[in-house]
Amino acid sequence: MHVDIANALADTASPGISRDALARLDDQVAAAHDRIERGIEGREHGYAALALPEDVDVDAIRETTAAFADTETLLNVGIGGSALGAATITDALANESSVDAYYLDNVDPEWITALLSEVDLASTTVNVVSRSGTTAETLANFLVVRDAMTSTGVDWTDRTFVTTGEEGPLRRLADRHGLPNLPQPEGVPGRFSALSTVGLAAASVCGHDLDALVAGASEQREKLGPSLHSNPGYAYGAIAYALDQRGASVNAMMPYAESLETFAEWFAQLWAESLGKDGLGQTPARALGATDQHSQLQLYRAGPRDKLVTLVRPTERDDHDIPESDAEELAYLEGTGLGELMDAEFDATEASLAAAGRPSVRVELDRVDERELGALLYAMEAACVLAGELYGVDTFVQPAVEWGKNAARGLLGEGDYDEADAVAAKDELIIE
């Protein structure tokens, strides 16, 4: 994979970074890299994520999932970081797998009921993922799935494994029922766990090549160095930070591949939860090419100058020829393919943003496969860690979500929480 930052320079775009400022920024990157390298070497909290290519035990993952070789459907019960990394990989490679992977990352009752009625639970494997083992949505969904299996005569204990920490209710429940347990990595927050047991277990059940995923990540790990020119991850993180400083407070992540739509969601969590604190942080906006050219491009090109557009694509895809037509207006499509059309629109959109002086960054994978996905995930995590250093925030915490968790627990009567009282105290100004 590689990135092209030319269209984020002030030569082309406003906001944009001048070449002089880029040189000064590179000194900051060098200092940040020292800090990051120390964190990786010391396996410090969060930084340990960037050591995963070395630390992750793929054999343990393969051994645990080997017991579920007959899987036709995977239900991954987890939310946030316990879903998005795995979903990014299995959705990107779905055409390569005979296993249908579903992510129960919401507690919508109508959605869950419909999903459970559609799948054959006898050939379904359940992976329950929660570091703390206390995540309300995950445990509620697990209880529902377990009940559905039991009521259709399936022994859920034969079809379930867990990915959780050493402690907590989920781990105790697993031990009590003799469920296989994949340990969660130490010091790796959920949103940085795609290349650990959390993200790779689902990929293993779906039959994907874990070694290639890790190899792609290792390449990026080896490239980390004291310059934004040393690797695509640092280049992307530094440019996104610099553009935010110059007014691009929104980062539109726009892959030109349906298979990478979930990647944009994964990126949105990585970026928002890691950098969104102390009044700082660039807002990720998920988009999809070419579709959103007919939805968001008007705003990106003619709206406020507050956006960086990140265009992602594979340079190689299996194309689908566009057949001959009987309308002369369409003659220009003959002899081309859908992929050629999509690539022409990618190039046209990038150029149309540049022509309007709007900044964009191009991220290209050789193709959507395990190796390139491993590289992309690692590079974006490195980008985020670098950006966190440049912003000076604590990249690896998410304190602002605790308030709402307590309020919800209080509302459900788990105990006394002042936060729950605030819900009742709400004013209303209703228009019907």
Add this chain to the structure above:
Amino acid sequence: MHVDIANALADTASPGISRDALARLDDQVAAAHDRIERGIEGREHGYAALALPEDVDVDAIRETTAAFADTETLLNVGIGGSALGAATITDALANESSVDAYYLDNVDPEWITALLSEVDLASTTVNVVSRSGTTAETLANFLVVRDAMTSTGVDWTDRTFVTTGEEGPLRRLADRHGLPNLPQPEGVPGRFSALSTVGLAAASVCGHDLDALVAGASEQREKLGPSLHSNPGYAYGAIAYALDQRGASVNAMMPYAESLETFAEWFAQLWAESLGKDGLGQTPARALGATDQHSQLQLYRAGPRDKLVTLVRPTERDDHDIPESDAEELAYLEGTGLGELMDAEFDATEASLAAAGRPSVRVELDRVDERELGALLYAMEAACVLAGELYGVDTFVQPAVEWGKNAARGLLGEGDYDEADAVAAKDELIIE
């Protein structure tokens, strides 16, 4: 449906609107309403969309789709406004229909190839939707679908109808092959066409109640009046505009229902393409509750004060009981349902934003059904038209996308376009 704007007032939030400013804003709404009402009465371009509850001919739609009563799969071939309105309705009501509706709104070759290999084309109905009849993505996909049908021995002319204008290649092609044609409404831009033939044909094929959809919209039409307090649509549009003026340049649309996820995409197009011009426009960000509490909430609550969060939910859903557990830590979930949990999280998230002084608006539907969807779609269109008047932009055009379309045509050799030359002229600064 109703909206609650209390948490967008300065009493609670920053940015927020003071009650005095709200009164002054209401004078602007009254003036804007006069303009809008004139536009509706005169069926002026764009404003005509708000006359659809009166103008749309649901019988014509039902007659055309009656010929496809045996449909098991619907392929809606259209992009942008030719997909999102219909998709919002059929995705929201998917659990009520035996027809699987797919929206071919992208030209990703691997995705299209996989999709066509999965569906039974003999029981598939194709609706090709393009006002101009020249949309490259739509016509390319149509040629591919037509070819797939022919090569599996299906007579595509028996399985296809079109929704297009009076002119253009698609109309001529339809006439040549005797395909049923649903006319596109006059003066209604694609992103405002959900309640016309464009959005309702798919709903009709899927067996949904068109009369109820239109009735819900009509209720909102009748409520339009010279005050933001007269109807939920104006209230929402006025508040979103006022908050943007005060710094909430991002509007996070966050439904708490999987069935409304596509609605957030529809809204994102409506908002971005209508208001994103002249350097103005609020950036829509798609989110989903409760999932994104574990992804975006940290940023919404602790990041820059540049966001309005729009929380949408049905007040009634079919709940799914959470079964008893064998872990005491989960005892608090017993006797509740997934829907109760989701609603507790909705209330908790709303309160957590308010506690941090972050603005939000609550939009509630009685339930997700045809009537309430018709009301929601109409109200949001009215909100957008009102906001356009307040911004003073031309809500119904999207000139900024033409440049890229010309560039793409040039790259595909349709003709000579200067825009295509700009693509070749691009600088590169690649980091590998």
